[in-house]
Amino acid sequence: MNTIPIVVTGTALLVTIASCAPRTSDLSPSRTVADITPADVRSRIYLIADDSMKGREAGAQGNVVMTSYVAKEMERLGLEPGGENGTWFQTIPMVRRATDSTSTMSVGSESFTAFRDFIPIRPTSTVRYSPSLPAGTYNTVYGGRAGDSSVVLPPADVANRVIVFDAPLGANGQPTSVYSTPSAQAISKYPQAAAIMIASLDLQSANSVRSRGSGLAGQTVPVHTPFGMLISSAAAAKIIGGMLANAKPGARGADVKLDVRFSERPVEAPARNVIAIVRGSDPALRDEYVAIGAHSDHIANASRAVDHDSLFAYNRVMRPNGSDPRVARTTPITPAEVARVAAIRDSLRKLHAPRRDSIYNGADDDGSGSVALLEIAENLANRNRPRRSVLIVWHTGEEAGLLGSAWFTDHTTVPHDSIVAQINMDMVGRGEKRDNPVAGPRYIQVMGSRRLSKDLGDLVDSVNAARKEPYDIDYSFDAPRHVQNRYCRSDHYMYARTGIPIAYISRGYHPDYHMVTDEPQYISFDGLAHVAEFVRDIALAVANRNDRVRVDKPKPDPLAPCQQ
Numbered sequence: 001m002n003t004i005p006i007v008v009t010g011t012a013l014l015v016t017i018a019s020c021a022p023r024t025s026d027l028s029p030s031r032t033v034a035d036i037t038p039a040d041v042r043s044r045i046y047l048i049a050d051d052s053m054k055g056r057e058a059g060a061q062g063n064v065v066m067t068s069y070v071a072k073e074m075e076r077l078g079l080e081p082g083g084e085n086g087t088w089f090q091t092i093p094m095v096r097r098a099t100d101s102t103s104t105m106s107v108g109s110e111s112f113t114a115f116r117d118f119i120p121i122r123p124t125s126t127v128r129y130s131p132s133l134p135a136g137t138y139n140t141v142y143g144g145r146a147g148d149s150s151v152v153l154p155p156a157d158v159a160n161r162v163i164v165f166d167a168p169l170g171a172n173g174q175p176t177s178v179y180s181t182p183s184a185q186a187i188s189k190y191p192q193a194a195a196i197m198i199a200s201l202d203l204q205s206a207n208s209v210r211s212r213g214s215g216l217a218g219q220t221v222p223v224h225t226p227f228g229m230l231i232s233s234a235a236a237a238k239i240i241g242g243m244l245a246n247a248k249p250g251a252r253g254a255d256v257k258l259d260v261r262f263s264e265r266p267v268e269a270p271a272r273n274v275i276a277i278v279r280g281s282d283p284a285l286r287d288e289y290v291a292i293g294a295h296s297d298h299i300a301n302a303s304r305a306v307d308h309d310s311l312f313a314y315n316r317v318m319r320p321n322g323s324d325p326r327v328a329r330t331t332p333i334t335p336a337e338v339a340r341v342a343a344i345r346d347s348l349r350k351l352h353a354p355r356r357d358s359i360y361n362g363a364d365d366d367g368s369g370s371v372a373l374l375e376i377a378e379n380l381a382n383r384n385r386p387r388r389s390v391l392i393v394w395h396t397g398e399e400a401g402l403l404g405s406a407w408f409t410d411h412t413t414v415p416h417d418s419i420v421a422q423i424n425m426d427m428v429g430r431g432e433k434r435d436n437p438v439a440g441p442r443y444i445q446v447m448g449s450r451r452l453s454k455d456l457g458d459l460v461d462s463v464n465a466a467r468k469e470p471y472d473i474d475y476s477f478d479a480p481r482h483v484q485n486r487y488c489r490s491d492h493y494m495y496a497r498t499g500i501p502i503a504y505i506s507r508g509y510h511p512d513y514h515m516v517t518d519e520p521q522y523i524s525f526d527g528l529a530h531v532a533e534f535v536r537d538i539a540l541a542v543a544n545r546n547d548r549v550r551v552d553k554p555k556p557d558p559l560a561p562c563q564q
Contacts, residue, residue, distance in 0.1 A: 034382035036375045036532045038525035044371045045429070045520045045528075049363035056362060058297040058397040058404070059094045059214065059267025066296050066370075067274050070394055073374055074276040077381040082275035082391060082413055092407040093217040094271035094397060100261035105231075107238045107254050117235045119201065120260055121183055121228035133227035133260050138162045138194050140253035142240050145169065146182030146198050151249045152189070159192045162256055163226075164236055166244040167200035177203035187226045188563050195227040195258075199236035199244060214400035216407065217264065225561050227260070273404045274394040275413055278380045280543065282387035289391040289414055290543045291422040291500075292376060292535060293405070293491055294369025295398035298362025302516055305358040313344035315511035320436070322513025326484050357516040364510070364518050368429025370394055372532035379536060386543035391419065395491045398426075405491035409498050420548045421456055421501045423538055424492035428531040429523040431507025441527060444471040444534070445506045447478040447487050453501035455549035456542070460503050463537050471534065474508075481564060484509075488562035497562070499555040505535055 032040040048069065054062040071088035074081070083089040103114045112118055139161045144151035146165040153163070167175040168182040177200055186196045236244055240253040274296065280286035317340045321327045333341075361367070377392050391414060397403030412419065431439045450457030464470045477486045487493060492502040507527065512518040542549060556562075 032375075032378060034379060036379050036529050036536070038529045040375055040378075041371050041429075041523075041528045041532070042520075042525045044374055045363055045367050045523055045525075048370060049361040049367040049520045051359050051361065053361070055298045055301055055360040056296060056367075057300045058400050059096070059269060059271040060300070061269045063271070063297050063396060064269045067272055067394065067396070070274045070296065070370070070374065074274070074377060074392075077378055079377060079381055079392075080277040080279055082277040082393075083273070084413060088274050088276065089270075090273040090275055090408060090411070090413060092271050092273065092397060092404055094267045094400070094403055095215055095217045095264040096267060097213050097215045097262050097264050100263045103261045104257070104259045105235070106257045107235075110238060112232075112235050117201070117232045118197075119230050120262075121198075121230060133195055133258060135259040137255050137257045140164055140239050140256055142244065142247045142249055142251045142253060143186065143190075143196070144249035146200075147185060149185075153250055155190075155192055157250060158190045160194050162195045162197060162239075162258075163190060163193050164231075164239055164244075164253060165196060165198045166236070167198065167203060167233075175200070175203060183228045187228060188561060190226060191561060193226040195229060197229045197231045197236070197239075199231055199233050201230040201232045204230065214267070214397065214403065215264075216403055229260075271396050271404070273396055273408055275408075276377060276392045277414075278377070278385060278390040278392065280387050280389040281385040285388045285543075287415075287418055288388045288548065289419050290386075290388055290539045291391040291393060291419050291495065292373060292425075292539050293393045293395055293422060294373045294425045295366045295396065295404065295491055296370050296394040297396050297399050297404075298365060298367075299360045299399050299514065301360060302358040305356040306516065308355045308357040308517060309345050309348040310341075311357075311515060312348065312512075312517045313341045315515060315517065316344055317341050319511055321509040322511055322515050322518075324484065324509055324513055360514070360516055361519045363520045363523055364427050364429040365513060366398070366426050367520070368427060368523060368528050368531075369425035372425050372428055372528060372535065375529070375532045376536045376539070379532075386540050388420065388543035390539055390543060398491050402491055402494050405494035409494045409500075416498065419495070419500050421453070421503070421542050422492060422495040423535055424490055424495075424502060424504045425506070425531065425535055426490040426504070427506050427508065427513075429507070429528045430510045430512075431527060432524050435510035436508055438474075439508060440472075441530075442469060442472045443474065443507065444531065445474045445477050445486075445508050447475075447504040447506070448492060448496060449478075449501075449503040450553075451478075451487075451502075452496060452499065452551050452553045452555070453549045454552055456501045456503060459541050459545075459549065460538055463541050464534070467534070467537075477506075477508075479564075485564050487564040493562055497556050497558045497560075499551060499558075501549055501551060503538065505531065507531065 030043045048066050056063045056066050081088045099120055101114055105112045105118045141161050143163040143165045147168040240247050317337050395404035431443050433440055449460045492504045496502045
């Protein structure tokens, strides 16, 4: 690590920046030990987040290499395979799904063209979402501007209808292309609608519209969930009968005829969960399981290479949460901010030559959780076994819509009711001041720990209180209706929806979230080792209790859309 002074618009700052070119010692794997150590997590994370993994996308070769490595480590440690047919793996029936150009939309005698006038919002399906919308003719209603919480239409006015929304406004008061949060809000706000359409397609760049996704082959879902689409302003005006700015929320529009189709093709390589068991020591409890999980996958390579240091610098000033659209800034960059970006970039230039980068390494998301699982597994394999068994699962397809955890919880390789709790780790390798101004060495986020079981939440707090240096736990991201919707966005939710108590552990988002700059050299190796110890201790506390943690809160509908 290098600490260098950066002068930013007259203010001297100390910014800790790691060289973008890893040292040879960083890349040379070393023999790991039974203890959970910073040296071990460093060695492991440089392996699984290496450029050669090509981002570890689910259903791609890099993820196969990564999951093979994990399985070989479990075999070396002498753990018990927990996958299918006595193996370490559980294969999920994953497919690539794309919008079919033969899809049609028409209003009266006027037809519209797919990709130019309308497109589905990310055609992904899990057990929660239908991948399509039944072909047919739908009544429409104007819903106002996307993201406007002051407008609430009566359920009777939207049931089985298509709701048309104007484009959301950015912080500068102008229409913006950011649609993910408004679309999610509309879907949760009007679950009885047939579909929602947001008139922001004209504002999207050619590469920003997610017309391709992944799903589970042949998955049919008996749940009514609004279908999401982006449409052009011309299509919206035709449906509503004029400019949306002149329409009143609740106004009825013309009927729209829809036939949205998708094509599917197999993934390039097996998509698979890795599952290992640390068998418990108590004959009366060893057939019950405490599950610990993380996801092995990340996202596909970028379509074009960018200058690594320039992006790193820009994100520090303009994107504190990386690519997360829920908290994206929409105002233009100011001259002062341009100067700050240039100062950080130029300071990096003093350390190394420019480097073009197109690989989403996913060191923190979720290389960090995957490495922590490896360390926990090795530690448990070399100590007295807990009373209950520990089920360790590396889920695939989290980035594609929680596909691996959805498949596992519907096809558990141990009896479903024998899983007493699940602890999920996602993005646990950062969380220092350089990543988040409110963070630090003792910063950690916990979500969902009391949503189904007060016992589990109390246990997390008691384990933390017993630590030599307790964490300052941030529970704010677990608040109902939080804008980032974190409770619904990682693998733990697939356990919770089936009634299994969960605790979601994270150290939070940062400027490199879903960016090519999420690389191993920016990980806090000490911090990651401490998280692994914390999660291990929570799992042991659950596993060694006389009684199961009680489920004392209402269980959710397993097929309903998640609402934080």
